[in-house]
Amino acid sequence: MGLGVAVYTVLLFRKSFCGRLLCTLIEPKTNAKSANQSDSRTVSDQTFHIPIRGITMIRLKTLLGAAIFSAVAFTGANACSISAWSAVDSLGVVAADSGEAPAFPRYSGQRYSARCGLRVVGGGTAKYVQDNTPTNATSYKARFYVFTGTTLADTTTNGFVYLARDGAGANLIRIALTGGNLITTVTGSAGAIAPIPVVADKFYSVEIEWAQGAASPFSIKVQGAGAPTAVTQTTTTNNAAGVLKDVRLGLSAGSTGTVFFDEYDSRRTTAPGRLLKCDANNDGLVAIGDRVVINNEILNLSLATGQPDANEDGIVSVADRVQVNNKILNNPASLCN
Amino acid sequence: MKNVILTAALLATTSISFADDLVVTASNSAKGANTTSLDLISSGSAAGVQINIAVVGAKVDLSGLSKSLPSNFSLQSNYDGKEIVLLIANDDNSPMKKGQISLGTIRVSGATLGAAKLIVVDAKGEPISSVVHGN
Numbered sequence: 001m002g003l004g005v006a007v008y009t010v011l012l013f014r015k016s017f018c019g020r021l022l023c024t025l026i027e028p029k030t031n032a033k034s035a036n037q038s039d040s041r042t043v044s045d046q047t048f049h050i051p052i053r054g055i056t057m058i059r060l061k062t063l064l065g066a067a068i069f070s071a072v073a074f075t076g077a078n079a080c081s082i083s084a085w086s087a088v089d090s091l092g093v094v095a096a097d098s099g100e101a102p103a104f105p106r107y108s109g110q111r112y113s114a115r116c117g118l119r120v121v122g123g124g125t126a127k128y129v130q131d132n133t134p135t136n137a138t139s140y141k142a143r144f145y146v147f148t149g150t151t152l153a154d155t156t157t158n159g160f161v162y163l164a165r166d167g168a169g170a171n172l173i174r175i176a177l178t179g180g181n182l183i184t185t186v187t188g189s190a191g192a193i194a195p196i197p198v199v200a201d202k203f204y205s206v207e208i209e210w211a212q213g214a215a216s217p218f219s220i221k222v223q224g225a226g227a228p229t230a231v232t233q234t235t236t237t238n239n240a241a242g243v244l245k246d247v248r249l250g251l252s253a254g255s256t257g258t259v260f261f262d263e264y265d266s267r268r269t270t271a272p273g274r275l276l277k278c279d280a281n282n283d284g285l286v287a288i289g290d291r292v293v294i295n296n297e298i299l300n301l302s303l304a305t306g307q308p309d310a311n312e313d314g315i316v317s318v319a320d321r322v323q324v325n326n327k328i329l330n331n332p333a334s335l336c337n
Numbered sequence: 338m339k340n341v342i343l344t345a346a347l348l349a350t351t352s353i354s355f356a357d358d359l360v361v362t363a364s365n366s367a368k369g370a371n372t373t374s375l376d377l378i379s380s381g382s383a384a385g386v387q388i389n390i391a392v393v394g395a396k397v398d399l400s401g402l403s404k405s406l407p408s409n410f411s412l413q414s415n416y417d418g419k420e421i422v423l424l425i426a427n428d429d430n431s432p433m434k435k436g437q438i439s440l441g442t443i444r445v446s447g448a449t450l451g452a453a454k455l456i457v458v459d460a461k462g463e464p465i466s467s468v469v470h471g472n
Contacts, residue, residue: 298387299415299422311462318385318424322462325430333461 080116086132086246092121093129093250096260098303109147109314112203112262113275113307114282120250121258122151128163128250134266136167136243138212142266143273144249145224147203147314151177151257159255163248164210172244173210175220176252177259182206184220188239196222196231203262203312205230205274214240223274226311226335260314275307278324278336282306286336291324310335357383357457361471363450370446372401374439375423375453381435384460386425390443391451393419401442407434412441421450430460 080095082088096119098110111117120127134140146161162175176183181195182204198204204224211217215236223230249261265272280290280297282305293304297316308316310323326334358378363371377386402423403412409431413424421443425433443450452472457465 295413295424298424299413300417300420301415317456317458318387318426319456319458319462319464321424321426322385322430322458322460325426325428326460326462329429335462 082118082129085129087130088128089130089248089250090125090127092123092127094119107315108201109149109203109258109260111260112145112147112309112312114305115303116262117147118249118261119258120261122251122255124253126250126253126255128248131247131264131266132245134164134244134247136245137268138243139268140164140210140244140266141208141268141271142247142264143205143207143271144264145203145205145262145275146177147260147262148177148198148200149258149260150200151251151255151259159252161249161251161259161261162206162208164208164244165246165248166243167245172239172242173208173218175206182220182222184233186210186218186235186237188237188242189218190215190236190238193218193220193233193235196220196233198222199225201314202226203309203314207271207274209271210237210244212239212242214238224312226313228335228337277307277312278310278320278327278334279306280304280308280324286324286327288328291321291328294321294324356380356466356468357386357455358467359388359453359455359469361450361453361469363471368446370396370444371449372442372444373450374442375402377425377433377438377440379433379435379438380465381432382459383433383457383465384426384430385456385458385462386423386433387456388421388423388425388440389454390421390423391419392416392421392445392448395448396446397421398444401444402440404441405439407438432460 080097082093082095096110096117098107098115098117109117110119118129144162151161158174159176159178160174161177162173163171164173166172170187171185172187174185176185177198180199181197183195184193186193202225204222207221207230209217209219215238217234218237219232219234221230221232247266249264251259263275276284276286278286278290280293283289290306290308293306294308294316296302297304297308298318298321304316308320310320323335327336357380360376360378361373362376363373365371375388377383397416399414399416399421402414406412406425409429410425410427410433415422423440425440453469455467455469457467459465
Protein backbone atom coordinates (compact mmCIF):
# COMPACT_ATOMS: atom_id res chain seq x y z
CA MET A 1 0.00 0.00 0.00
CA GLY A 2 1.56 3.26 -1.11
CA LEU A 3 1.91 6.49 0.82
CA GLY A 4 -1.24 8.51 0.90
CA VAL A 5 -3.49 5.66 -0.05
CA ALA A 6 -6.42 5.68 2.25
CA VAL A 7 -7.39 2.70 4.30
CA TYR A 8 -11.03 1.93 4.35
CA THR A 9 -13.05 -0.26 6.53
CA VAL A 10 -15.04 -2.44 4.29
CA LEU A 11 -17.90 -4.72 4.97
CA LEU A 12 -17.78 -8.05 3.29
CA PHE A 13 -20.34 -10.77 3.00
CA ARG A 14 -17.69 -13.42 3.10
CA LYS A 15 -18.70 -16.95 3.71
CA SER A 16 -15.19 -18.22 4.06
CA PHE A 17 -14.59 -16.44 7.30
CA CYS A 18 -17.86 -15.29 8.69
CA GLY A 19 -20.61 -17.57 7.58
CA ARG A 20 -23.63 -15.45 6.95
CA LEU A 21 -22.39 -12.71 9.22
CA LEU A 22 -21.02 -9.42 8.10
CA CYS A 23 -17.36 -9.07 8.95
CA THR A 24 -15.29 -5.99 9.14
CA LEU A 25 -11.97 -6.00 7.38
CA ILE A 26 -9.46 -3.32 6.63
CA GLU A 27 -8.03 -3.31 3.16
CA PRO A 28 -6.64 -0.66 0.83
CA LYS A 29 -8.81 1.10 -1.66
CA THR A 30 -8.60 0.18 -5.29
CA ASN A 31 -10.86 -0.28 -8.24
CA ALA A 32 -13.74 -2.64 -8.51
CA LYS A 33 -16.20 -3.31 -11.22
CA SER A 34 -19.88 -3.61 -10.68
CA ALA A 35 -21.40 -6.78 -11.96
CA ASN A 36 -23.88 -4.83 -14.02
CA GLN A 37 -21.83 -1.76 -14.93
CA SER A 38 -18.85 -2.92 -16.87
CA ASP A 39 -16.40 -0.14 -16.17
CA SER A 40 -17.71 1.72 -13.21
CA ARG A 41 -15.47 2.55 -10.31
CA THR A 42 -16.61 2.29 -6.78
CA VAL A 43 -15.38 3.88 -3.62
CA SER A 44 -16.37 1.17 -1.25
CA ASP A 45 -16.62 -2.53 -1.16
CA GLN A 46 -19.80 -3.94 -2.57
CA THR A 47 -21.96 -6.95 -2.38
CA PHE A 48 -24.16 -7.21 -5.40
CA HIS A 49 -27.54 -8.82 -5.23
CA ILE A 50 -28.72 -9.54 -8.70
CA PRO A 51 -32.26 -10.87 -9.00
CA ILE A 52 -32.23 -13.55 -11.65
CA ARG A 53 -35.51 -15.19 -12.44
CA GLY A 54 -36.78 -14.79 -8.96
CA ILE A 55 -33.52 -15.85 -7.39
CA THR A 56 -30.86 -13.77 -5.71
CA MET A 57 -27.31 -14.35 -6.79
CA ILE A 58 -24.65 -12.87 -4.61
CA ARG A 59 -21.82 -11.24 -6.49
CA LEU A 60 -19.11 -10.10 -4.16
CA LYS A 61 -16.38 -7.83 -5.41
CA THR A 62 -14.12 -6.24 -2.91
CA LEU A 63 -12.25 -3.04 -3.52
CA LEU A 64 -9.38 -5.32 -4.24
CA GLY A 65 -10.94 -6.89 -7.23
CA ALA A 66 -12.41 -9.79 -5.40
CA ALA A 67 -14.91 -11.85 -7.23
CA ILE A 68 -16.84 -14.82 -6.09
CA PHE A 69 -18.94 -17.24 -8.01
CA SER A 70 -21.64 -18.37 -5.76
CA ALA A 71 -25.33 -18.34 -5.40
CA VAL A 72 -27.83 -18.74 -2.65
CA ALA A 73 -30.34 -21.52 -2.87
CA PHE A 74 -33.92 -20.53 -3.22
CA THR A 75 -36.82 -22.45 -4.55
CA GLY A 76 -37.69 -22.21 -8.19
CA ALA A 77 -36.23 -23.14 -11.54
CA ASN A 78 -33.09 -21.73 -13.13
CA ALA A 79 -31.69 -20.61 -9.83
CA CYS A 80 -28.08 -20.45 -10.95
CA SER A 81 -26.49 -18.08 -13.41
CA ILE A 82 -23.06 -17.10 -14.67
CA SER A 83 -24.21 -13.68 -15.82
CA ALA A 84 -22.28 -11.86 -13.11
CA TRP A 85 -18.93 -12.78 -14.67
CA SER A 86 -17.25 -10.12 -16.78
CA ALA A 87 -17.29 -12.28 -19.87
CA VAL A 88 -18.20 -15.77 -20.95
CA ASP A 89 -16.62 -17.31 -23.98
CA SER A 90 -18.19 -20.08 -25.96
CA LEU A 91 -20.99 -22.51 -25.33
CA GLY A 92 -20.37 -25.31 -22.92
CA VAL A 93 -19.92 -23.10 -19.89
CA VAL A 94 -23.03 -23.33 -17.83
CA ALA A 95 -24.19 -22.83 -14.30
CA ALA A 96 -24.47 -26.25 -12.73
CA ASP A 97 -27.49 -26.26 -10.52
CA SER A 98 -27.53 -28.96 -7.88
CA GLY A 99 -31.11 -28.07 -7.18
CA GLU A 100 -32.55 -29.17 -10.46
CA ALA A 101 -33.10 -32.57 -11.97
CA PRO A 102 -31.27 -34.54 -13.09
CA ALA A 103 -28.41 -33.04 -11.15
CA PHE A 104 -30.19 -33.49 -7.82
CA PRO A 105 -30.50 -36.10 -6.54
CA ARG A 106 -27.33 -38.03 -7.21
CA TYR A 107 -25.23 -35.26 -8.62
CA SER A 108 -21.53 -35.66 -9.07
CA GLY A 109 -19.38 -32.61 -8.74
CA GLN A 110 -21.67 -29.69 -9.50
CA ARG A 111 -20.87 -27.59 -6.50
CA TYR A 112 -18.65 -27.39 -3.46
CA SER A 113 -20.74 -24.97 -1.48
CA ALA A 114 -24.38 -23.96 -1.47
CA ARG A 115 -26.38 -24.73 -4.56
CA CYS A 116 -24.54 -23.60 -7.66
CA GLY A 117 -21.31 -24.32 -9.44
CA LEU A 118 -19.82 -23.82 -12.86
CA ARG A 119 -19.79 -26.71 -15.32
CA VAL A 120 -17.41 -26.63 -18.27
CA VAL A 121 -17.60 -29.35 -20.90
CA GLY A 122 -14.46 -29.67 -22.99
CA GLY A 123 -14.17 -30.05 -26.74
CA GLY A 124 -13.78 -27.63 -29.62
CA THR A 125 -13.01 -24.03 -28.80
CA ALA A 126 -11.90 -22.70 -25.43
CA LYS A 127 -14.69 -22.41 -22.89
CA TYR A 128 -14.30 -20.16 -19.91
CA VAL A 129 -15.63 -17.39 -17.75
CA GLN A 130 -13.55 -14.26 -17.29
CA ASP A 131 -13.17 -11.85 -14.41
CA ASN A 132 -11.80 -8.43 -15.35
CA THR A 133 -11.76 -6.99 -11.87
CA PRO A 134 -8.07 -7.48 -11.08
CA THR A 135 -7.60 -4.57 -13.53
CA ASN A 136 -3.85 -4.07 -13.50
CA ALA A 137 -3.32 -5.51 -10.07
CA THR A 138 0.25 -5.70 -8.80
CA SER A 139 -0.67 -8.04 -5.98
CA TYR A 140 -3.15 -10.86 -6.31
CA LYS A 141 -4.37 -13.60 -3.95
CA ALA A 142 -7.08 -15.98 -5.08
CA ARG A 143 -8.85 -19.18 -4.21
CA PHE A 144 -11.15 -21.41 -6.20
CA TYR A 145 -12.42 -24.97 -6.01
CA VAL A 146 -12.16 -27.34 -8.92
CA PHE A 147 -13.79 -30.74 -9.34
CA THR A 148 -11.37 -32.72 -11.44
CA GLY A 149 -14.03 -34.84 -13.11
CA THR A 150 -12.68 -36.67 -16.11
CA THR A 151 -10.22 -34.05 -17.29
CA LEU A 152 -7.06 -35.69 -16.01
CA ALA A 153 -6.38 -37.44 -19.27
CA ASP A 154 -6.28 -34.15 -21.13
CA THR A 155 -2.96 -33.63 -22.89
CA THR A 156 -3.77 -30.44 -24.76
CA THR A 157 -0.65 -28.36 -25.40
CA ASN A 158 -0.79 -25.17 -23.37
CA GLY A 159 -4.08 -26.33 -21.90
CA PHE A 160 -5.53 -24.61 -18.89
CA VAL A 161 -8.19 -24.67 -16.25
CA TYR A 162 -7.03 -21.30 -14.93
CA LEU A 163 -5.35 -18.34 -16.58
CA ALA A 164 -4.25 -14.99 -15.22
CA ARG A 165 -3.25 -12.54 -17.95
CA ASP A 166 -1.66 -9.13 -18.31
CA GLY A 167 -2.99 -6.16 -20.25
CA ALA A 168 -1.60 -7.48 -23.51
CA GLY A 169 -3.37 -10.80 -23.09
CA ALA A 170 -0.19 -12.69 -22.28
CA ASN A 171 -0.33 -15.39 -19.66
CA LEU A 172 1.12 -14.55 -16.26
CA ILE A 173 -0.11 -17.68 -14.50
CA ARG A 174 -1.35 -20.82 -16.21
CA ILE A 175 -2.66 -23.87 -14.39
CA ALA A 176 -3.41 -27.02 -16.34
CA LEU A 177 -5.07 -30.21 -15.21
CA THR A 178 -3.35 -32.98 -17.06
CA GLY A 179 -1.67 -36.32 -16.61
CA GLY A 180 -2.90 -36.69 -13.05
CA ASN A 181 -1.39 -33.39 -11.94
CA LEU A 182 -2.03 -29.73 -11.58
CA ILE A 183 0.71 -28.13 -13.65
CA THR A 184 1.50 -24.50 -12.89
CA THR A 185 3.48 -22.19 -15.16
CA VAL A 186 4.33 -18.64 -14.11
CA THR A 187 5.92 -16.02 -16.33
CA GLY A 188 9.33 -14.99 -15.04
CA SER A 189 9.54 -17.94 -12.69
CA ALA A 190 12.99 -18.66 -11.32
CA GLY A 191 12.43 -22.35 -11.97
CA ALA A 192 9.84 -24.92 -12.95
CA ILE A 193 7.07 -25.41 -10.43
CA ALA A 194 6.71 -29.02 -9.40
CA PRO A 195 3.49 -30.75 -10.49
CA ILE A 196 0.89 -31.33 -7.77
CA PRO A 197 -0.78 -34.76 -7.99
CA VAL A 198 -4.57 -34.89 -8.04
CA VAL A 199 -7.08 -37.67 -8.69
CA ALA A 200 -10.23 -37.83 -10.78
CA ASP A 201 -13.67 -36.91 -9.53
CA LYS A 202 -12.58 -35.02 -6.43
CA PHE A 203 -12.83 -31.44 -5.26
CA TYR A 204 -9.64 -29.47 -4.61
CA SER A 205 -9.10 -25.97 -3.38
CA VAL A 206 -6.45 -24.02 -5.28
CA GLU A 207 -4.94 -20.99 -3.57
CA ILE A 208 -2.63 -18.66 -5.47
CA GLU A 209 -0.47 -15.77 -4.33
CA TRP A 210 1.27 -13.61 -6.92
CA ALA A 211 2.84 -10.17 -6.88
CA GLN A 212 4.77 -7.83 -9.12
CA GLY A 213 8.47 -7.49 -8.40
CA ALA A 214 12.02 -8.24 -9.44
CA ALA A 215 12.17 -11.29 -7.16
CA SER A 216 8.61 -11.66 -6.06
CA PRO A 217 7.35 -14.74 -4.25
CA PHE A 218 4.75 -16.92 -5.90
CA SER A 219 2.90 -19.82 -4.29
CA ILE A 220 0.22 -22.31 -5.18
CA LYS A 221 -1.44 -24.37 -2.46
CA VAL A 222 -3.70 -27.30 -3.30
CA GLN A 223 -5.80 -29.36 -0.91
CA GLY A 224 -8.66 -31.73 -1.58
CA ALA A 225 -9.99 -35.26 -1.88
CA GLY A 226 -10.38 -35.26 1.89
CA ALA A 227 -6.65 -34.84 2.49
CA PRO A 228 -5.89 -33.28 5.88
CA THR A 229 -3.06 -31.09 4.60
CA ALA A 230 -2.25 -29.02 1.54
CA VAL A 231 0.52 -29.40 -0.98
CA THR A 232 2.30 -26.10 -1.55
CA GLN A 233 4.77 -25.19 -4.28
CA THR A 234 6.65 -21.91 -4.29
CA THR A 235 9.04 -20.00 -6.49
CA THR A 236 10.16 -16.46 -7.14
CA THR A 237 9.31 -14.51 -10.23
CA ASN A 238 11.10 -11.74 -12.04
CA ASN A 239 8.22 -9.60 -13.25
CA ALA A 240 8.97 -6.05 -12.17
CA ALA A 241 6.64 -4.65 -14.80
CA GLY A 242 3.93 -7.29 -14.62
CA VAL A 243 0.35 -6.28 -13.92
CA LEU A 244 -2.50 -8.73 -13.70
CA LYS A 245 -5.54 -7.67 -15.70
CA ASP A 246 -7.96 -10.57 -15.95
CA VAL A 247 -8.53 -14.15 -14.93
CA ARG A 248 -10.18 -17.05 -16.74
CA LEU A 249 -11.60 -20.30 -15.39
CA GLY A 250 -12.51 -23.00 -17.85
CA LEU A 251 -10.97 -25.32 -20.39
CA SER A 252 -8.68 -24.52 -23.27
CA ALA A 253 -9.47 -25.30 -26.90
CA GLY A 254 -9.40 -29.00 -27.60
CA SER A 255 -9.54 -30.01 -23.96
CA THR A 256 -11.49 -33.09 -23.10
CA GLY A 257 -13.69 -34.08 -20.20
CA THR A 258 -15.91 -32.09 -17.89
CA VAL A 259 -14.73 -29.95 -15.02
CA PHE A 260 -16.56 -27.99 -12.34
CA PHE A 261 -15.56 -24.82 -10.52
CA ASP A 262 -16.93 -23.13 -7.45
CA GLU A 263 -16.22 -20.39 -4.91
CA TYR A 264 -13.75 -18.26 -6.83
CA ASP A 265 -12.56 -15.37 -4.66
CA SER A 266 -9.69 -12.97 -5.41
CA ARG A 267 -8.20 -10.07 -3.50
CA ARG A 268 -5.08 -7.92 -3.42
CA THR A 269 -3.89 -8.16 0.15
CA THR A 270 -5.63 -10.77 2.27
CA ALA A 271 -5.71 -14.38 1.14
CA PRO A 272 -9.27 -15.72 0.94
CA GLY A 273 -8.36 -19.05 2.55
CA ARG A 274 -10.32 -22.27 2.36
CA LEU A 275 -13.97 -22.51 3.22
CA LEU A 276 -14.80 -24.33 6.44
CA LYS A 277 -15.32 -27.93 5.44
CA CYS A 278 -18.32 -29.75 6.92
CA ASP A 279 -19.96 -26.45 7.80
CA ALA A 280 -23.03 -27.62 5.97
CA ASN A 281 -25.36 -24.98 7.34
CA ASN A 282 -22.82 -22.21 6.82
CA ASP A 283 -22.86 -20.86 10.35
CA GLY A 284 -19.10 -20.91 10.85
CA LEU A 285 -19.10 -23.99 13.06
CA VAL A 286 -19.12 -27.74 12.64
CA ALA A 287 -21.78 -29.02 14.97
CA ILE A 288 -24.96 -31.03 15.22
CA GLY A 289 -26.76 -28.60 12.95
CA ASP A 290 -24.49 -29.61 10.11
CA ARG A 291 -25.36 -33.25 10.58
CA VAL A 292 -29.03 -32.39 10.36
CA VAL A 293 -28.44 -30.45 7.15
CA ILE A 294 -26.44 -33.32 5.65
CA ASN A 295 -29.20 -35.73 6.64
CA ASN A 296 -31.68 -33.54 4.82
CA GLU A 297 -29.58 -33.47 1.68
CA ILE A 298 -29.08 -37.24 1.68
CA LEU A 299 -32.83 -37.67 2.02
CA ASN A 300 -33.45 -35.30 -0.91
CA LEU A 301 -35.29 -32.88 1.35
CA SER A 302 -33.11 -29.81 0.86
CA LEU A 303 -29.64 -28.81 -0.27
CA ALA A 304 -27.04 -27.68 2.21
CA THR A 305 -26.27 -23.98 2.08
CA GLY A 306 -22.67 -24.48 3.18
CA GLN A 307 -19.96 -27.07 2.57
CA PRO A 308 -21.34 -30.55 3.32
CA ASP A 309 -18.88 -32.65 1.32
CA ALA A 310 -16.42 -33.84 3.97
CA ASN A 311 -14.56 -36.28 1.77
CA GLU A 312 -14.72 -33.91 -1.20
CA ASP A 313 -15.90 -36.57 -3.63
CA GLY A 314 -18.64 -34.44 -5.13
CA ILE A 315 -21.46 -36.43 -3.56
CA VAL A 316 -23.06 -35.84 -0.20
CA SER A 317 -23.69 -39.21 1.40
CA VAL A 318 -23.67 -41.14 4.64
CA ALA A 319 -19.86 -41.02 4.51
CA ASP A 320 -19.98 -37.26 5.08
CA ARG A 321 -22.47 -37.67 7.89
CA VAL A 322 -20.09 -40.04 9.66
CA GLN A 323 -17.26 -37.53 9.29
CA VAL A 324 -19.34 -34.80 10.92
CA ASN A 325 -20.24 -37.21 13.72
CA ASN A 326 -16.55 -37.81 14.30
CA LYS A 327 -15.83 -34.10 14.37
CA ILE A 328 -18.57 -33.49 16.92
CA LEU A 329 -17.14 -36.31 19.01
CA ASN A 330 -13.66 -34.74 18.78
CA ASN A 331 -12.23 -37.66 16.88
CA PRO A 332 -8.94 -36.39 15.44
CA ALA A 333 -9.33 -38.67 12.43
CA SER A 334 -12.35 -36.76 11.16
CA LEU A 335 -11.96 -35.32 7.69
CA CYS A 336 -13.74 -32.25 9.01
CA ASN A 337 -10.64 -31.25 10.96
CA MET B 338 -37.63 -70.82 -0.60
CA LYS B 339 -35.13 -69.56 -3.15
CA ASN B 340 -34.84 -66.36 -1.18
CA VAL B 341 -34.09 -68.24 2.00
CA ILE B 342 -31.40 -70.19 0.21
CA LEU B 343 -29.97 -66.97 -1.25
CA THR B 344 -29.86 -65.30 2.12
CA ALA B 345 -28.31 -68.32 3.75
CA ALA B 346 -25.71 -68.50 1.02
CA LEU B 347 -24.90 -64.83 1.44
CA LEU B 348 -24.58 -65.24 5.18
CA ALA B 349 -22.14 -68.05 4.63
CA THR B 350 -20.22 -65.98 2.11
CA THR B 351 -20.05 -62.81 4.14
CA SER B 352 -18.92 -64.65 7.21
CA ILE B 353 -15.52 -64.89 5.62
CA SER B 354 -15.43 -61.45 4.01
CA PHE B 355 -15.48 -57.83 5.10
CA ALA B 356 -18.18 -56.77 2.70
CA ASP B 357 -21.69 -55.69 3.51
CA ASP B 358 -24.46 -56.96 1.28
CA LEU B 359 -28.01 -55.85 0.70
CA VAL B 360 -30.53 -58.49 -0.23
CA VAL B 361 -33.55 -57.14 -2.09
CA THR B 362 -36.46 -59.56 -2.23
CA ALA B 363 -39.55 -58.58 -4.18
CA SER B 364 -42.91 -60.28 -4.02
CA ASN B 365 -46.31 -59.56 -5.53
CA SER B 366 -49.18 -58.87 -3.24
CA ALA B 367 -52.85 -58.18 -3.49
CA LYS B 368 -54.35 -55.22 -5.35
CA GLY B 369 -51.39 -54.77 -7.67
CA ALA B 370 -48.97 -53.60 -5.04
CA ASN B 371 -45.49 -55.01 -4.70
CA THR B 372 -43.78 -55.56 -1.40
CA THR B 373 -40.02 -55.57 -1.29
CA SER B 374 -38.09 -56.68 1.72
CA LEU B 375 -34.61 -55.40 2.44
CA ASP B 376 -32.10 -57.36 4.45
CA LEU B 377 -28.61 -56.20 5.26
CA ILE B 378 -25.86 -58.73 5.77
CA SER B 379 -23.56 -56.87 8.09
CA SER B 380 -19.86 -57.59 8.30
CA GLY B 381 -19.75 -56.01 11.73
CA SER B 382 -18.05 -52.77 10.78
CA ALA B 383 -20.75 -50.64 9.18
CA ALA B 384 -21.40 -47.36 10.98
CA GLY B 385 -23.60 -45.89 8.29
CA VAL B 386 -25.68 -47.26 5.46
CA GLN B 387 -27.35 -45.36 2.65
CA ILE B 388 -29.70 -46.93 0.13
CA ASN B 389 -31.06 -45.13 -2.91
CA ILE B 390 -33.77 -46.72 -5.02
CA ALA B 391 -35.12 -44.97 -8.09
CA VAL B 392 -38.89 -45.20 -8.52
CA VAL B 393 -40.85 -42.56 -10.39
CA GLY B 394 -44.43 -41.63 -9.81
CA ALA B 395 -45.36 -44.49 -7.56
CA LYS B 396 -47.44 -44.74 -4.45
CA VAL B 397 -44.90 -45.72 -1.86
CA ASP B 398 -45.49 -46.96 1.67
CA LEU B 399 -42.39 -46.85 3.87
CA SER B 400 -44.16 -47.68 7.12
CA GLY B 401 -42.87 -51.24 7.08
CA LEU B 402 -39.25 -50.20 7.52
CA SER B 403 -36.97 -50.34 10.57
CA LYS B 404 -38.79 -53.12 12.36
CA SER B 405 -35.73 -54.83 13.75
CA LEU B 406 -32.81 -52.47 13.61
CA PRO B 407 -30.13 -52.66 16.29
CA SER B 408 -31.29 -50.45 19.14
CA ASN B 409 -28.53 -47.88 18.75
CA PHE B 410 -29.32 -47.28 15.08
CA SER B 411 -32.10 -45.26 13.56
CA LEU B 412 -33.50 -45.40 10.06
CA GLN B 413 -34.67 -42.30 8.27
CA SER B 414 -36.45 -42.53 4.95
CA ASN B 415 -37.91 -40.29 2.33
CA TYR B 416 -39.61 -40.57 -1.05
CA ASP B 417 -39.66 -37.41 -3.14
CA GLY B 418 -41.54 -38.82 -6.12
CA LYS B 419 -38.33 -39.87 -7.87
CA GLU B 420 -36.24 -41.78 -5.43
CA ILE B 421 -36.54 -43.62 -2.15
CA VAL B 422 -33.66 -42.84 0.21
CA LEU B 423 -32.93 -44.78 3.36
CA LEU B 424 -30.34 -43.54 5.85
CA ILE B 425 -29.28 -45.82 8.67
CA ALA B 426 -26.85 -44.40 11.19
CA ASN B 427 -26.35 -43.56 14.83
CA ASP B 428 -24.96 -40.81 17.00
CA ASP B 429 -21.56 -42.25 17.89
CA ASN B 430 -20.56 -44.15 14.73
CA SER B 431 -20.44 -47.42 16.62
CA PRO B 432 -20.50 -50.33 14.19
CA MET B 433 -23.55 -52.41 13.41
CA LYS B 434 -23.57 -55.94 14.78
CA LYS B 435 -22.48 -58.73 12.50
CA GLY B 436 -25.09 -60.83 10.82
CA GLN B 437 -28.37 -60.49 8.99
CA ILE B 438 -30.43 -57.44 9.85
CA SER B 439 -33.92 -56.97 8.52
CA LEU B 440 -34.50 -53.41 7.41
CA GLY B 441 -38.19 -54.09 6.81
CA THR B 442 -40.34 -53.75 3.74
CA ILE B 443 -41.28 -51.17 1.12
CA ARG B 444 -44.70 -51.37 -0.47
CA VAL B 445 -45.03 -49.86 -3.92
CA SER B 446 -47.97 -49.55 -6.31
CA GLY B 447 -48.18 -47.86 -9.69
CA ALA B 448 -44.55 -48.39 -10.64
CA THR B 449 -41.69 -50.78 -10.12
CA LEU B 450 -38.61 -50.19 -8.10
CA GLY B 451 -35.38 -49.43 -9.91
CA ALA B 452 -32.07 -50.89 -8.97
CA ALA B 453 -30.95 -50.19 -5.43
CA LYS B 454 -27.68 -48.36 -4.84
CA LEU B 455 -25.88 -49.07 -1.61
CA ILE B 456 -23.27 -47.05 0.27
CA VAL B 457 -21.81 -48.54 3.43
CA VAL B 458 -19.15 -46.77 5.48
CA ASP B 459 -17.22 -47.65 8.58
CA ALA B 460 -16.66 -45.54 11.70
CA LYS B 461 -14.06 -43.46 9.87
CA GLY B 462 -16.43 -42.74 7.02
CA GLU B 463 -14.43 -44.96 4.71
CA PRO B 464 -16.42 -46.98 2.17
CA ILE B 465 -16.87 -50.69 2.85
CA SER B 466 -17.12 -53.02 -0.09
CA SER B 467 -20.80 -53.72 -0.65
CA VAL B 468 -22.97 -55.58 -3.10
CA VAL B 469 -26.69 -55.51 -3.81
CA HIS B 470 -28.33 -58.87 -4.52
CA GLY B 471 -31.72 -59.14 -6.14
CA ASN B 472 -31.78 -55.94 -8.20
